[in-house]
Structures are given as C-alpha cells and as structure tokens.
Amino acid sequence: MKGKKLVMVGDHRQLPPMLDTKTLEEVSQEIGSTNTELQLLQESLFKIHFETANDSIKKMLNIQYRMHPIIMGAINQFYHGKLECGILKPDTERAHNLAGKIIKESHHIIWVKTPIEKKFLEEQERNGTSYFNTQEIDAIVRLCKQFETTWASKVANGKPKKEIAVITFYGDQLRKIDERLQSELFPSLQITTGTVDRFQGMERPVVIVSMVRNNSRGDVGFAKKPERVNVAFSRAQNY
Template sequence: MPKTSAVPETKLSFIKESLFKVLFENANDSIKKMLTTQYRMHPQIMGAINQFYQQKLNCGIQEADTKRAHNLAGRIIQENNHILWVKTPIGQGFEEEKQGTSRLNVKEIDAIESLCEQMEIAWRPKVADGEPPKEIGIITFYAAQLNAIKDRIEGERFPALSIRTGTVDIFQGMERPVIIVSTVCNNVRGDIGFAKEPERVNVAFSRAQELLIVVGCHDLFTQQTGTVGKMYQEVSKTVRHCGGFVDVSSVLN
C-alpha cells in the first residue's frame, strides 16, 4: 500500500470551510436550527468540544457511564476516565522533526504504542469471551506522523484491537469508541501548525464515543495567544475537571 502523501490544499480548504457550513451560513434564518442534543459521546468528551457549539450541547445518552463504558481500565486508564491528556514537555527529547513539508514526533508514537499495549491487555479477556476487537482510531494532523504510526502500530501486534489510523480529513464523519489524537507539534517557536484551526480540532476531538486521549505538549498549546489559546485552555479545563491529566513519563515507564 503506498504511503499517504501530504494533504492537498483543496482538502484543507474543505476542512476549514465545509459545504454544510457554507450552505448553513447562507440559508434563510427561518429554516436554520441547531441540534443541541448529541448521542455519540460520553459527557466528559462533550465537555471539551461544547465550546464549538456555544456551550449549548447536552448529552441525550441515558446512563452514559454504563452505555459509554470503555472497559479498558489498567495502569494508566481508569474506569472513570473518558478524556485524557498525556502531557509531554516542551523539548527535552520530545521535539518535533521536519520531514519535507510535514512534521513527525517519534516520542508521541512511543506513548501511543504504550497506550495500545495497555488497551490490548485490558481488552484481551473480552475477546476471549467472544467480544469483537475494540475499535481504536488514531488521528494526527500530519501525513509524516501518520506514516510513522502505520509503520509502528501494526495490527498483528494488537489482535484484541481493531486499529484505524488517519489524518483529520479522513476521519471527518466517522466515529470510534476510542480515539487517540497525536498533536505532533513541539517546538520553542510556539508554532502549532494545522492544530490552530477550530474546525480541524473539533473534528479530531469529537470522533470518540467512550474515550478520547490527546497526546502532546500541553504547555505549547494552552499558551497560544487569543482565541487559539482559549480553545485549548477550555479543553484543558475539562480534562482537569475530569482528573484526566497524565504525565508522559508514567506512560513510557
């Protein structure tokens, strides 16, 4: 299978300005209505993306803790965790690398691999009892990172997991019980690249039903200026409220 190439500018434009958004904004007010009840995700995950819907979303899932239970509790992931942020430091060996016009972060892949190993251990008994493999989505903003994840996270190593990888545009319209988002950017320039676009962040963070795990440099993203910084600070506030911060050292050890 050929490697995924860089995302064409036409696709990036679609993520930034979808056809639905264009049609909605140009429609007559008399036929517009925002649907405010969602049935996809656990309320903890909804808390991180509600900012994109003027805080008007509410969860229509009855007994969400049961119906959106991930059953992946282990050393890092706890039963009551439905949103986690695995925090990496700025620099200290966690810097991004350039690969052509794309970006790569090997340390984040190390952390994702470790998380998959733990989820494999947690879900394996379920498969032995007749449950299907757990569906996991791994999303990133960069093609170079995607290719490196595909090379490392091989399906045969995780028979209890059904892993699908992709860039944000590939996952638009999809959902998975578990989503891991690799943010990639880690630099002293304060540059977060594609991850500063609210539409892309909303797509990435809203695919998960039971468990959302963000892997990346918390300080770099939350210290952005203006609306971008506020966007990640809102996510951070939700993660903190839910007790979901995890230091990367505990994942890699």
C-alpha cells in the same frame, strides 16, 4: 433544480471539503500557493449559506448521541455550549472498560503532555513539508499495549476486538504510526489509523489523537484551525 424545496444538512463547525488525501494547507505548501488563492475551498458552501440564512429557515440540532458527556464537554465550546447529551445512561452505555495503570474507569478524556525538551520536539524529514514526532508515537504504542493487556482476557471470553482509532494532523506522522502499529502485535484490538481530515464523519469507541507539534514557539500548526480540532476531539464515543 426543479425541486420546490431544498433541505441542506451539515455541520458548519467542522471541516470544509477535502482535496485528495491531504489537507488544504499541505497542498498549498507543495504548490506554493497562498491561503488567499485557496480561499474558495477554505470555507464550505454549507457554512456560508447557514450563517447568512434567515433564522426562520435554519435550525441547529443540539442533542448528540455519539459520545459520553465528558467528551462532549471538550467540543461544546465550538457550539457556544448548546450541545446536550441524549444518551440516557452514558456511564453504562459509553463505558470503555479499559481501566489499567493510566486509564481509570471514570476517565473519558486523558491528556498526555510531553515536555519541551530536545528529544520530545517535532521533526521534519530532509526537504519535507510535513512533521512527525517519534516520542509521541512511542507513547501511543505504550497506550495500545496497555489496551491490549486489558482487553485480551475479554476477547478470550468471547468479546469482540476493541475498536480503536489513532488519528493525527500530519501525513508523515501517520506513515510512521502505521509502521509501528502492526496488527499482529495487538491481536485483541482492531486499530484504524488516518489523518484527522480523512476521519471526518467517522467514529470509534476509543480514539487517540496525535497532535505531533511540540516546540518552544507555541506553534500548533494545523491544529490552529478550530474546525479541525473539533473534528479530532469528536470522533470518540467512549474514550
């Protein structure tokens, strides 16, 4: 309060403050409140100040050093295409070394599309407010098994375990993912799981994003919030 200058640092294109371990939408559904009632928490104070501040006192830092430029390309839309990659040799410094049946050495993003058929659709527990998708979890397990197969020989030769994050938009999906990704099944991997909201501010070399929603209505659920999509797709460094 007595300082002569205040410097605020943040990212107004990412998520606002969290409420406990749940998304604001989940809390709103549980207590029966509308988004209007939670509007004060929907946008961060930093975003309000940054967007209303005079150009003379604000600056965007547009050179990123986290991710391969191909991954950066997936989120650059949220920054009006202004992001630049500061990694001098990204193909070397951000190599994932997980090439196999599906993953190619030159790939740094892969989209796995599931069909809009009954067994691939999202589900809800009885009287539940969250969603899960069993077929999507099966796909995640298969990917992790391929990562394990590829990386096992490297661990045997002294390399550390490959760090992987599996993040999702829904709490029910996270619980079911945790049940399936038992550490003893993947001795060569260091797997961290979490919701997208909880993973804001964190990063891992390899990230699998579980979208969960799959329906004929085209309803993407929590992924409709651009800030959440930005966070989800910007956690990965290599793949």
